[in-house]
Amino acid sequence: MKISRVIKILFIIFTFLLITSCEKKREKIVSKIDNTAEIKRLTAIADEDFDRNEYAKAYKNYQIILQLSDPEKNRIDYVDALVSIALIQQFEGNYLKSEITATKILPHLKHLKKPRFAWETYKIFSDNYLATKDYENALIYAKKAYDLNASPRREANALANIALVYMHTGEHKKAIKIYNKITTSGYYAEKKKANTLEGYELIDYGIMISNIGISYFQLQDPRAIDYFNQALKIRLKTNDRQNLPDSYCNLSDYYLDKNPRLAKKNAETAYKIACETNTYSEKKYALVCLVRTSNGSDLKKYTNLYIKFTDSMNKSRLTEKNQFANIKYNFKKDIDENLQLKTQKTQNELQLERQKNRSYILYVIIFISVFSLVFLVFHITIKGKREKDHIAFKSELRISQKLHTELTNEVFKLFSKVQNSDIETAGNKEEILNSLDHIYAKTRKISKENSTILTNQNYVDGFKEMISEYANSNLSIIINGINSFSWSSIDRIKKITVFRIFQELFENVQKNNNASLVSISFKKDKKNIQITYIDNSTEIKEESVNLKKRLQNVENRIKTIKGTLNFESNQESGFKISFTFPL
Template identity: 30%
Template structure:
């Protein structure tokens, strides 16, 4: 009876289903899909599905966000928002990527320092890609503060690299150098991607500051660690340009020629055009009677086809130079094209170069208009660069860590200013004194001269004593050891030669440290050679702006004292600091010269300063030229020296 009832029920259901065209399989699938469509995990999974178009992935992300909000699942919301920033970034919708990043940051806890640092770094990338450079720099700087707290050296170095590149792009080359040198201290040698970018940035800074030898130095460092051939081509192109600027035309042309043989160039029209144009320009500079027009035109055609506006500006510049000695009218036409395109692309430096060409070429009444434009753009550029430097300085100052550093520098500079004000006051009092006071002043001056001469004699004595002790302790003892080996052992010839070479190097160092100093016109070259001689495989010496301070105009006494003080600093660094990086910067204003020395060595406690004879000698030397030297150091935090003296 039961079987009959079941059969009847099945029969009734089957007939109803048949009558309404009903299908159990279809409805079950629809029901299953409806359950899945309401599942948060389902939407998150599809949001991350790489095979789907990005726009579809965003739809899944939006639905997932809606469900996560309903269920108040904060961790899921963070996961979705983080991925949405990635999707918008890939779509190059940077405004939306930035907006979503800010929403994501609101959900992060304040103690999640690393997470905040990561997100600000990502925002820096989106701002930079969106041409919002100020905001990009701010984000990288803020991210850096977070990673300083958690002591994540790799991320600190990466942020500093981005910041240095931004500063360089905006024309703050000195600031970029400072930031870049800091980055080197944090980046591990294995992080070749960032190190290569950083070295290239420092090379560009040096080139734009007309220090082409320094540019080549950084190009070579970048080249050693470049990770792919296309990066190497870019670096070699920059090196060839630096060689051209140094008038080493044969080397430059040879390098450009080798680059054009690379098959990879054919796939990169912009790079190909750049190298063809640069090679032609080097050949023309080497021989202005040489016809390189076909290469110039080929580079121009490639750039026009590729819509490379910045490349075209360079083509027009070179063509204007080429025609200057052949056809003034064509030269003016190309200079005008350069100016108009540079104005359209808002490139003030290229505008200035184009106006210079027009002023020298065009003899019409328009020359006044060109000159007025040149003055206006030049003034605007100087003001813009000043604002850029101030803006970066303020951003750094707003950081708590850098605020302390700026306060320290402010104190040091205040001390210098106070000393200088005292010196001014003494001069004024001396000038206004009566005859009796003047005689007293002369007597005091005589006493000081006598004292200075005595100090000089004592210094000569100390120097001679030091040399004698060094020869006795290091050279003589080594010679005795070699003699003993010759007499009483059967050491091989190679071992004895190695020992003799060590003695030779010792005597050469002693000679170098106490050699005569070239002064006058040759002083700057001599000082550069001294500082460069301390470059080793483990220590890099950075010298900034030495060409801008005209050291050749200093008196002979000042040149000698400055040389010896810097020599003493470098010798101390080599012996005691274990520094990987040394930076020496030169600066001058209307009345004074400034020299700042800084290394990242082991340093030593401040209380030990008074016991260092070398530092006392430096103080004595700087005082002898009416200057001031102050030191700053602490254990494991490097050593700094600040020198100032009147012209």
């Protein structure tokens, strides 16, 4: 029965390994399925949701696109999804995650002929660094985008990003000069003149007009209001809900001292739209405007809203600098990276083949290991059972021998007395009853010595009861300190060992000395328990060597609980033994 059970276990393990191997092969087959059509369909849906500012839906579909895409075969859709995800994370104010996502695009840029992906990636880096007040890196990436051989529109927008960095660093005159150049000449000026400025181009144009107004406002130039109104008009026309809160906040700031009621109205409108689009920076700006324009209970309300909103965001992501992109992708090492990318595919194929061979070897090793483990467990179980049976047999034999040694003579004497005496005589009857009590006491004592020891909350009571059985009219036993600490925190094995040690010590007292008084003291320090046994025996016949031999079993027990034993015998002071063990 046991062998068949082992065979069943091995069969189940082998079946599991076989299924796992098949699953891995099936995954490889599935990974080869062409998902291009589904990727295109999801990209169209996600882009539409993105344009409608429904970022949660778009984000979910872009993540699915990443899972379905082969980064090499579907590289354009894969990179496009990464760009969109990085932008959504940026809109939500999670600049660190946005930068990490954008970093994943960098290895693919060398394989993409169109520079628009590089342009988008550099712009994301620039905007993230700008939001975290790292203006030096923001300007570096804005200039990288401008240096690309991109379309006239992207070239103009890259120049606008450079102006935006100047605006944030307080160089408003420099920013106005660049924005005026973009809006009055070149691509945007020509499109406006031809009346063909619409869609995203008109949205970008509105951002530039708004930023000119902000710079004029910071310079306390009255021309600011004309640009604010012009930007608002463009954003209402294009339904640019992403940037509408910015326009209303600008108007709120402008009217703060001139018309407080109108300033608050614009701030409320900005906050309402920002809540709908759930754009972090716009929502935060709108709350700031509401705090500025409110008083009384409204001031308290919007202040609490602002504190709650900013505290809910992970502040560390606004200040944490992710240097991963700069460390791993240093653009001054393009030649080395290009060589690395060329050899990467060959290395991956070689690694894949090696991994396949390792997998086969691993399956064999796992099977042998599992078989060996099962066999070892089976062997240890059988061996443990045998040892347990052997220990039980030895225990029974020891008890039997002890009963024979200590009770045979007593029972024989009692039988002889019963046969040869008149049990009706009062004296004989009393003597026989005493003999029976004596035999019962010895039997009960042997039973107690080999019975289960309670190690729960009743341990101390059981210990005292065991000690009391050795006390009689000729021997007094004093116990000190046993209740001075909690025994519940002490290990079960250690409590049993202490119990058995004292059983053996008192057996020694009865057999080998004439002590009339025994003192036992317990003491606990931070890490140890110290127990001291002292008696007043005066007839210790054995020499020191014999005494050690007689207490060898006690010493062995103490060693099993990592304790130490010290003992001494002196005919004048009696016998003393102390042992210490760790908690």
